[in-house]
Amino acid sequence: xxxxxxxxxxxxxxxxxxxxxxxxxxxxxxxxxxxxxxxxxxxxxxxxxxxxxxxxxxxxxxxxxxxxxxxxxxxxxxxxxx
Amino acid sequence: xxxxxxxxxxxxxxxxxxxxxxxxxxxxxxxxxxxxxxxxxxxxxxxxxxxxxxxxxxxxxxxxxxxxxxxxxxxxxxxxxxxxxxxxxxxxxxxxxxxxxxxxxxxxxxxxxxxxxxxxxxxxxxxxxxxxxxxxxxxxxxxxxxxxxxxxxxxxxxxxxxxxxxxxxxxxxxxxxxxxxxxxxxxxxxxxxxxxxxxxxxxxxxxxxxxxxxxxxxxxxxxxxxxxxxxxxxxxxxxxxxxxxxxxxxxxxxxxxxxxxxxxxxxxxxxxxxxxxxxxxxxxxxxxxxxxxxxxxxxxxxxxxxxxxxxxxxxxxxxxxxxxxxxxxxxxxxxxxxxxxxxxxxxxxxxxxxxxxxxxxxxxxxxxxxxxxxxxxxxxxxxxxxxxxxxxxxxxxxxxxxxxxxxxxxxxxxxxxxxxxxxxxxxxxxxxxxxxxxxxxxxxxxxxxxxxxxxxxxxxxxxxxxxxxxxxxxxxxxxxxxxxxxxxxxxxxxxxxxxxxxxxxxxxxxxxxxxxxxxxxxxxxxxxxxxxxxxxxxxxxxxxxxxxxxxxxxxxxxxxxxxxxxxxxxxxxxxxxxxxxxxxxxxxxxxxxxxxxxxxxxxxxxxxxxxxxxxxxxxxxxxxxxxxxxxxxxxxxxxxxxxxxxxxxxxxxxxxxxxxxxxxxxxxxxxxxxxxxxxxxxxxxxxxxxxxxxxxxxxxxxxxxxxxxxxxxxxxxxxxxxxxxxxxxxxxxxxxxxxxxxxxxxxxxxxxxxxxxxxxxxxxxxxxxxxxxxxxxxxxxxxxxxxxxxxxxxxxxxxxxxxxxxxxxxxxxxxxxxxxxxxxxxxxxxxxxxxxxxxxxxxxxxxxxxxxxxxxxxxxxxxxxxxxxxxxxxxxxxxxxx
Numbered sequence: 001x002x003x004x005x006x007x008x009x010x011x012x013x014x015x016x017x018x019x020x021x022x023x024x025x026x027x028x029x030x031x032x033x034x035x036x037x038x039x040x041x042x043x044x045x046x047x048x049x050x051x052x053x054x055x056x057x058x059x060x061x062x063x064x065x066x067x068x069x070x071x072x073x074x075x076x077x078x079x080x081x082x
Numbered sequence: 083x084x085x086x087x088x089x090x091x092x093x094x095x096x097x098x099x100x101x102x103x104x105x106x107x108x109x110x111x112x113x114x115x116x117x118x119x120x121x122x123x124x125x126x127x128x129x130x131x132x133x134x135x136x137x138x139x140x141x142x143x144x145x146x147x148x149x150x151x152x153x154x155x156x157x158x159x160x161x162x163x164x165x166x167x168x169x170x171x172x173x174x175x176x177x178x179x180x181x182x183x184x185x186x187x188x189x190x191x192x193x194x195x196x197x198x199x200x201x202x203x204x205x206x207x208x209x210x211x212x213x214x215x216x217x218x219x220x221x222x223x224x225x226x227x228x229x230x231x232x233x234x235x236x237x238x239x240x241x242x243x244x245x246x247x248x249x250x251x252x253x254x255x256x257x258x259x260x261x262x263x264x265x266x267x268x269x270x271x272x273x274x275x276x277x278x279x280x281x282x283x284x285x286x287x288x289x290x291x292x293x294x295x296x297x298x299x300x301x302x303x304x305x306x307x308x309x310x311x312x313x314x315x316x317x318x319x320x321x322x323x324x325x326x327x328x329x330x331x332x333x334x335x336x337x338x339x340x341x342x343x344x345x346x347x348x349x350x351x352x353x354x355x356x357x358x359x360x361x362x363x364x365x366x367x368x369x370x371x372x373x374x375x376x377x378x379x380x381x382x383x384x385x386x387x388x389x390x391x392x393x394x395x396x397x398x399x400x401x402x403x404x405x406x407x408x409x410x411x412x413x414x415x416x417x418x419x420x421x422x423x424x425x426x427x428x429x430x431x432x433x434x435x436x437x438x439x440x441x442x443x444x445x446x447x448x449x450x451x452x453x454x455x456x457x458x459x460x461x462x463x464x465x466x467x468x469x470x471x472x473x474x475x476x477x478x479x480x481x482x483x484x485x486x487x488x489x490x491x492x493x494x495x496x497x498x499x500x501x502x503x504x505x506x507x508x509x510x511x512x513x514x515x516x517x518x519x520x521x522x523x524x525x526x527x528x529x530x531x532x533x534x535x536x537x538x539x540x541x542x543x544x545x546x547x548x549x550x551x552x553x554x555x556x557x558x559x560x561x562x563x564x565x566x567x568x569x570x571x572x573x574x575x576x577x578x579x580x581x582x583x584x585x586x587x588x589x590x591x592x593x594x595x596x597x598x599x600x601x602x603x604x605x606x607x608x609x610x611x612x613x614x615x616x617x618x619x620x621x622x623x624x625x626x627x628x629x630x631x632x633x634x635x636x637x638x639x640x641x642x643x644x645x646x647x648x649x650x651x652x653x654x655x656x657x658x659x660x661x662x663x664x665x666x667x668x669x670x671x672x673x674x675x676x677x678x679x680x681x682x683x684x685x686x687x688x689x690x691x692x693x694x695x696x697x698x699x700x701x702x703x704x705x706x707x708x709x710x711x712x713x714x715x716x717x718x719x720x721x722x723x724x725x726x727x728x729x730x731x732x733x734x735x736x737x738x739x740x741x742x743x744x745x746x747x748x749x750x751x752x753x754x755x756x757x758x759x760x761x762x763x764x765x766x767x768x769x770x771x772x773x774x775x776x777x778x779x780x781x782x783x784x785x786x787x788x789x790x791x792x793x794x795x796x797x798x799x800x801x802x803x804x805x806x807x808x809x810x811x812x813x814x815x816x817x818x819x820x821x822x823x824x825x826x827x828x829x830x831x832x833x834x835x836x837x838x839x840x841x842x843x844x845x846x847x848x849x850x851x852x853x854x855x856x857x858x859x860x861x862x863x864x865x866x867x868x869x870x871x872x873x874x875x876x877x878x879x880x881x882x883x884x885x886x887x888x889x890x891x892x893x894x895x896x897x898x899x900x901x902x903x904x905x906x907x908x909x910x911x912x913x914x915x916x917x918x919x920x921x922x923x924x925x926x927x928x929x930x931x932x933x934x935x936x937x938x939x940x941x942x943x944x945x946x947x948x949x950x951x952x953x954x955x956x957x958x959x960x961x962x963x964x
Contacts, residue, residue, distance in 0.1 A: 003303045004320065014229050014318045015303070019713060039865035043681045058713040064730075066713070066720055075460045076302060 003076050009063035017061035023047065024054040024068060050074055084154035089166075100265075101147035101158055102128075102135045103356035111341045111420055113137065113147070115163035117542070118209055118513035119179060120172040122419050124341025126510070128348025129266050130577075131329040131449070131547040133511045134339075136211060137161055143212040144543060144578055148348070149261045151294075161212025172208060184518040184537045185525075211511075211543065224313045225587030228290070230254040232487070233306050233319035235297040235452060237263040239272065239476050240467020240483030241325035242279035247487025248323075249288035256317050257283065258292040258308045260577065266347075268354030272476045279480075298583075299574025300324075300456040300463065309579050314586030322461065323486050324453050328446035328468035332510075332548040333367065334503035336414035339510060342421030346377060346443035360385050361439035365424045366404075367391040367412050372473030373443030374399055388437045391426065407433075414505075415440055446472035448497050451545055454572035464492040471495050500551050502559035509549040511542020519556050529566035530557050540570055543578050596641040597736045597799035607819060613706035615642040618819040625913060627818035628825055631785055632914060634814040635742035637806050638823060640791060641799065644689065644708030645731045646715065649698025652724035657699055660718055661691060662845070662854040662861050670695040671767045673780055677845060677853045678703070678714075683866025685843050685850070687711065688835050692767050692780060698727075700767070700778065700793075704835055708732045718862065736799035739782070740806065741789035743964065744813045749779075749790060751809045762790070764963040773805035785826040786956055788964040825910045828919055831881050831952025838879060838907040838921050847875045847923075877904065878931055882920045883954065884947040887911070889918030894939035896922060896947075898932040906937060912954060919954045920947065 003015035025042040032038065047053070053073055058066050069081040085092045088105055095104040102125050105113070112122040113135045123134040130149035138161045139145040147158070163170035175182065183189075191201045232248040234241045237259030245257040263280045267273040283289045295310035304322050308315040330345035337343075342361065344352070352358040364385045368377055374396055390400055391410035400406050410428035415421050423436045448469040456463040466486035467479040470493060474482070486492060503516040514537045527536040530553055539553050540546030546553070550570065557567035594615045602609065607618035618639065621627065630636035648657065657665040661676045668674060673692030680686050689703040703711045712730045719726050740748060749757045755770035757779070762768045766781050777792040794802055807815060818826075824834070833839060833848060844867065845854045856867065884890065889911040896904040904924035912919045924931050933949040956962065 003318075016227070016318065021713075021717070033860040033865055036865050036869055039681075040869060043866060056717065058717070060709075060713065064712060064716070066717055 003078075005057060005059075005067070005069065005078060006081055007059050007062060007065075008067055008081060009065055010059060013059070013062055015057075017059060018057040019060050021056045021058065023049075024056050086152055086154065086156040086158055089159045095152040095154065099152040099356065101137070101139065101145075101150050101152045101156065103148075103352070103358060104152045105137075105147065105158065106352070106358055107356075110168075112160075112168050113341070114160055114211075115167050115170050115173070116339065116513050117211060117511060118182070119176040120163060120170050120208075121176060121339055121507075121513070122167075122170075122173065122341055123339055123510070124343075124420070125348060125352070126339075126343065127330060127345045127548075128351045129329060129345075130260060131544060132332070132345075133211065133543045136543070138212055138215075141215045141218040142580065143214060146578070149266070151262070151265075162210070175208070184514065184522050220582040220585075221312075222589045223309075223583055223586040224590055226313050226315050228256050228315060228317045228319075230256045230290070230317065230319050232256075232321050232323060233304075233317045234258075234323045234325060234487075235306065236325035236327055236467070236469070237280070237283075237291065237293070238266075238325060238327050238467060238479070239276050239279065240327070240469075240479045240486075241323070242276065242283055243480045243483030244323045244325055244464075244466045244487035245289050245291075246279065246282055246286065247484040248489075249286050249487075251488060253288065255289045256292065256308075256315070256319065257289060258295045258297055258310075258315070260294070260296040262293050263291070266351065268350045270354070275476065275480070296577040296579070297326075297452060298579045299576055300452050300459075300461055301574070302459055302461060304456070304461040304463075309583040309586075314583050321489075322456065322463040323466055323483075324450075324456070324463050324469055325466040325483060325486070326449040326452060326469050328448050328472035329547050330442070331369075331444040331447050331500055332552065333412065333442040333444055334500075334506045334508055334516060334552055335412045336425075336505040337417065337421075338415060338506040340415050340417050340421050341419070342417070342438055343415055343440045343442065346373065346441050349439075349441045360441075361421075361437070362386070363388045363437040364439035364441055365389045365391070365412070365426070365435055365437045366441045366443065367410075368396060368400070368443045369393065370443075370445035370473065371396065372445050375473075377441075377443050385439055388435050389424075389426065391428075412440070412442075444500070446497075447547070447551055448472050449547065450497075451547070451572045451576040453494070454569060455574060455576065458571055465494050466492070469494075472497055497551070499555040499558060502555045503552045508552045508556070509537075509539040509542060511544050511548075512538040514539040514549070516556070519553070523556075523560060528557070528561060530554055530568060530570050533557070534570050545572070545576060546570065594642075594733075596639055597796045598639045598641065598738075598803050601800060601803055602639065605817065610820060612642060612820070613708070615705055617642060617705070618817070620819040620821045621817055624819075624821045624825070627816055627822035628913060630814065630816035631742050631787055631818055631822065631826055633743065634816075635740065635744040635748050635810055636816055636818045636822075637803070637810070638739045638741070638818050639736075639803070640739045641736040641796070642705035642708065643732070643737055644701075644703030644705070644711050645735050645737070645793060646701045646703070646711070647694070647698060647729045647731055648701060648715070648726055649694075649729075650724075650726035653698045653726050656719055656722065656724040656726045657691060657701075658858070659722065659861055660715070662858075662863060662867075663691070664855050664858065665691055665699070668693040673700075673765055673767055673782075675853060676701075677850060678707075679845070679854075679861075679863030679866070681863060681866060682842075683844050683863040683870050684841065685835060685839050685845060685848060688833075690780065690782065694767075700780075702780075706836060734796055735793050736796045736802075737791055737793045738799070738803060738806065739785075739789055739791045741785050741787050741818075743788060743961065744810075745788045745790055746964075748806065748810045748813055748815065752805055757790070759964070764959075773802055773809075775802045775805075777802075783959070783962045784830070784832055785823065786830040786953065787826075787961050824908065825912070828908050828910050828921065829912050829914060829953065829955035831919075831921070831954060833879070833921065834908070840923075843879070844870050844875065846870070847877065848879045874926070877923045877925045879907070879921060880904075880924050880931065880949050881952045881954070882906070882918075882922060882935065882937075882947040883915075883950040884909075884918030884920065884937065884945050886917060886945065888943065888945060889920065890937035890943070890945050890947075891939040891941065894922075894937040894945075896924060896932075896935040896937055898927065898935055901927070903927060903932045903935060906939075909937075914955050918945065918947070919950075 160167035231253035234257040416423040678687040906922035909920035
């Protein structure tokens, strides 16, 4: 599966133009700053799934905007980019 | 006459020659000595599939000379054998083979302890395929990226047809071939057809043909690295078509590795293309219908055929004139340094035939290394031609290439396995014989993957091209479990690749220059790397530069700082939540030192945040973090849904720091705007025009003197720099570089993030709690700090003084008593104070953090130091606030 990412701004571009910041923690960034347990999980724990996972990619060699997408870590199939 | 240098001998070359052809024509028959037993080896496959013709060419070891064009002036030598490959005294190892079974060093050299370390040296000298030329200057291959729709690997008839068909459908195509296209073909209709297709490819605007370039592997992406003659091509196609063809099947029998044994296509090329004479008498073994065609191709040779061995079914189709032995089987090739005869097991029993050439046409094996690699991962590839179905007619191969190019699904047929090997060399690269496999099997290594790991069969330079099928049939004969005789995992590199190709592009790193780069060079600056920037380390005497700052006035190019303008409705809320310090209470045109914490609560950058009145904020970050900071800022802005505009001005703005007690005097000469302490107080900001250049001036304190950072448009930078130097001449101005800066800031006790911090440095570890306002409701890293609050830091950054005229080196170890208690991160002799000053981490001991330490830095000195308060210099900050 070609690792081509359909950037919402720039259209389909090869993944080498992007930085990946890894899997998106459940519930995304931020969250309740008072809940230290949840924050701990968000910062330190990774699920490392074999399958579909939400990720954040930064188009550093293009529009320099972030997008969120779902990537299958086994096949690299990508969908639900926003 | 053109010639190459072969081991000191001039050897003439003819147009179109490979190195192997030229060397062979000169009378050389032994091309290499084998990996373990130093057996004599000569040209065998002729198509770059086996290791036998490997030589050292212009310092590159293990070059497959049969597919490498001869170029006048090349220096060629055989890599192995002593005193020479032709006469190698270690050839006697073969007679000692009973004492050198597979894995012998595991069995015999493990005790007494120490034996292995002695033996290893000898084994390493004796075994192997030549030396890595440590002192040989590497080439500088560059790295090129391609993003075609289709990447075709292999420029044979199927590959070219696939490329043309894909291009006809509108696709952009990259096609590569490891030799010149058609170079592996003897003259004939196939060669003509390939030449015709090649000409079409060359004029096609959609197809890029890369010749003399090997596809190293197929990685996720898909990514196909192709090592070319002067560049590593990183091809990122949407689709990969593998058309690597098939190699001729390796024959395994006693003496099968002697020079004079040829695979039929190699023989056909030697005769038809290179016009070489193989010998005076040949035995030809044919096993399959495809082999019959190979024989046809090699019949141009004027070698009298002593016997043709064929199965009964093919016998009627053998062309007349040659004595045919129906059902005959090769048992042994006789001879020591080359073939002297053959032993044949035929209808009449064992029979000796005198001959000097044995040609094997046993069928074809797909070169499927790359396909198996891709199949092991998530990459889907198409296949075309012989790799999909070996031994097809060339018209069929062309049709299958066209079909693959048009996007039709691939059809790959499993290749039949050869007969199980009984005797002789299964693996030519690693010298593994059938007897070795047999022994390993009886020792319990009963499966292809186990045999591979134990005996290294299939692990040599040819990556199993010769032996993989034989290994599988060896296991299949002994075990009914199909999994055990399955194909072994194929991994990159599929073909040998040079280390310099792997490192391609390393000598062309991205290098950013400030607008003043040329000025620094003109002034004799020594430049150093700072992230991807080149910065001036010093212009001459560092102490002179230091004195200019402390006593007079100096300028420094600080354009590499990360510079951002952040505005918009939520700018204040955004920065308040991003920084651990307070932002909302910043007075207009005031700035503040700010740390940046990651979500774990660790310091990863620092800089200033300043208020531009109603226009938003101006933020600076460290040089090394300047680029990545943009993604960090945008990530949070988007996550929080803040309406902010983030403008990265790092490369559009330059910055020059004007520092020293006379800094204000210098500026006053070049501006009509007020620069007095009331207009721009310490930590204040102001828009002023200096030498007609519009500047944002920031009063900063990093070097500990009165200083103004002038941020200005990049295009005006040289003008401003020159004006400052000219106007400052009578004040004794001198620019300072990074080394002076490191000393100046150390006297003030300021940290440099990255040098005085680690990946897990919380503000508490660095003694920077004052820069963190835990009473703010939320900021990035606050929950992390709350968690860390219950864990006292196990080490902290402390400032030290070292009395005396010397300072330890950066990185010196710190001792208290006999115990190692920490290390210095920065250390310099302070000219202003007359003693050493340093920052360093100390570990917690049962008596708390040590305060008196002994620094050891590898120079033999032992220096006593003790914890001291910072700043070391100008404690009250009088000079800074002047």
